[in-house]
Amino acid sequence: MCEMCEQDAGAEVTPAMSPVFLRPEAELRLAAERSLLLDDLRGYVAGLDENSEPDGELFSRWAEAAGLVRVFKGKHVPVKKNAKLLDDPLQLWERLYSTIGEAGCGIASQDAAVPLAFGMLFPQLVTSISLTLYQSDPVPVPVELLFEILASTLDLGQAPSESTRYATVVTLDLLGRLGAIEQDTADAAGLARIAEIAGKPDPSPVLVSLTPIAVWAINRQLREAGIDAPVIGDAAEASLDELSPHLIDAAPEIIDAELKSWVRHRSPSGAAVEASEFLRAARLPEERLFALIALGETGEIGLETAAGVRTEGGLIGAVAAMWLSERGAVGPETITRDEVILGMTDHFAAMHALGAFVHQLADMDDGFDIVDLLTSSGHPDRLELLNVVGVEHPDRTMAKKARKASFKLRSSDGVQPPGQRSDTSRLAR
Known part of the structure; x- marks a missing residue:
């Protein structure tokens, strides 16, 4: 079961979810194919040779978590039974999204500004961001307010620290490169409102929202976990x-x-x-x-x-x-x-x-x-x-x-x- 579903099955956030709109499969496949990280992970697997030792960095850990590679005699080798995933962009994208939580330690090993504890926090961070954006879809969430939501959700104190803010930005960047979120910028009126709510004179103007393919993937995860995650049209027969x-x-x-x-x-x-x-x-x-x-x-x-x-x-x-x-x-x-x-x-x-x-x-x-x-x-x-x-x-x-x-x-x-x-x-x- 995905990290999100393990953490939130039966939790208070799930019963009152609003229905979401799911795009046609053809549109989702095109979105998956456009993912920058999809090409990077395919490239990592394609480039394996007899000298490919696991280095603990992002692509190495993520490819292993996704079942694309395994360790054999100290070397990374492709998993043959999952080779077909590499030819199916939508299935590969979903597999990468469902295992993204296990990539945190790989990020920490590559970025000196990211504390090693980030690897332990990363799965919860991804889950909290995903559910927050899913429940607000299609309304974008100001990243300034997302900082505070995450600090509260993860019990990191009332005010988000600089390390929490940085870890959130790093996580959002990775989700953006995967194609799971998109960013926009608040206009002057919106920025003033964000400043008022956040109590900050110079808040971030960035707004974040899930992409259609991420909405689809999260909805599948929630439904597979037995959580009531309605889709537009599910209740069409109801009064x-x-x-x-x-x-x-x-x-x-x-x-x-x-x-x-x-x-x-x-x-x-x-x-x-x-x-x-x-x-x-x-x-x-x-x-x-x-x-x-x-x-x-x-x-x-x-x-x-x-x-x-x-x-x-x-x-x-x-x-x-x-x-x-x-x-x-x-x-x-x-x-x-x-x-x-x-x-x-x-x-x-x-x-x-x-x-x-x-x-x-x-x-x-x-x-x-x-x-x-x-x-x-x-x-x-x-x-x-x-x-x-x-x-x-x-x-x-x-x-x-x-x-x-x-x-x-x-x-x-x-x-x-x-x-x-x-x-x-x-x-x-």
Whole structure:
């Protein structure tokens, strides 16, 4: 069993994994063939002769761990039964990835700046990086935050030391050369946010994410270990009620892909009927959003179905009205003020549940009075949203207005502040 699966089977990180998107095998094979380290390991095996003694360095240790070579009379010789791996780039890549943890001592012997203890730490380091990036896929992770996550996960102290940072960079470099991760650079706004979260004035601007072939390999390892590691499309036969809980913590790209797959497994009319029934029964704003996304994938029949839901009025009628207006299916002049207020508030509540409402606040026009909209909506989540606006709105005047409006609502309704509630408020998400 792979190092990752041995360490994490049954661990707390695995039960709530979001579904991942797996690329076609042909695309994965091309990615494997482009790996720089794949050629290096093939070259090491091809270059073996009667003088090839194991030197303990990276390629020597890795080729042996992968079963490509073995020691015979003190010399490295090819393992004949595994020779076919050298001709299959995808299988060879997967074998190298699953045994990469055993290459740490080889790195330490080649790099004087890497302590020998790194060899013992390396398998855990690779596992922690892989699972952290896998669970955030497809959203890149700032390497500055990765340093802190790894320091905490590996019990190396709260603040990552310089040796931890260097060991992480070395590990990321090796994973990059293998083709398991890709790097990007944060823009100015993203870098400022990283600095704020990390509490560092000059954080690294590097963002890291898994490549599609690494997502595929990790998913295979987890599934083989009996861990619930869903793939987009696995739940296509489930009802929207069963599917929705798995989408709450997923990235927008994953939500869209999963709902598209769900619709494709039904006729457009059948999907529209199921989505509209779920829309009517939904208790949470994010569930109503998922239902509307599914309706949007059914084409014209989805628009017709939503128009019927609108006539029912109330919260779902307002939500349907705003959705139809956004798609140009009805004229904006036909939307009532109550539909606008209630429909927009429900959308904000859905974004809050999905962790995107704070970002929306930063992008709102200066003239948009969100406090008045939320206060007058009568929406069940308006108090939660006002509390967020009061803390997170970039305009201090608007934030103060939201806090005042929240206080008035709590006083008039006899509601305690969120910090004093005994229930499990969704504000904690």
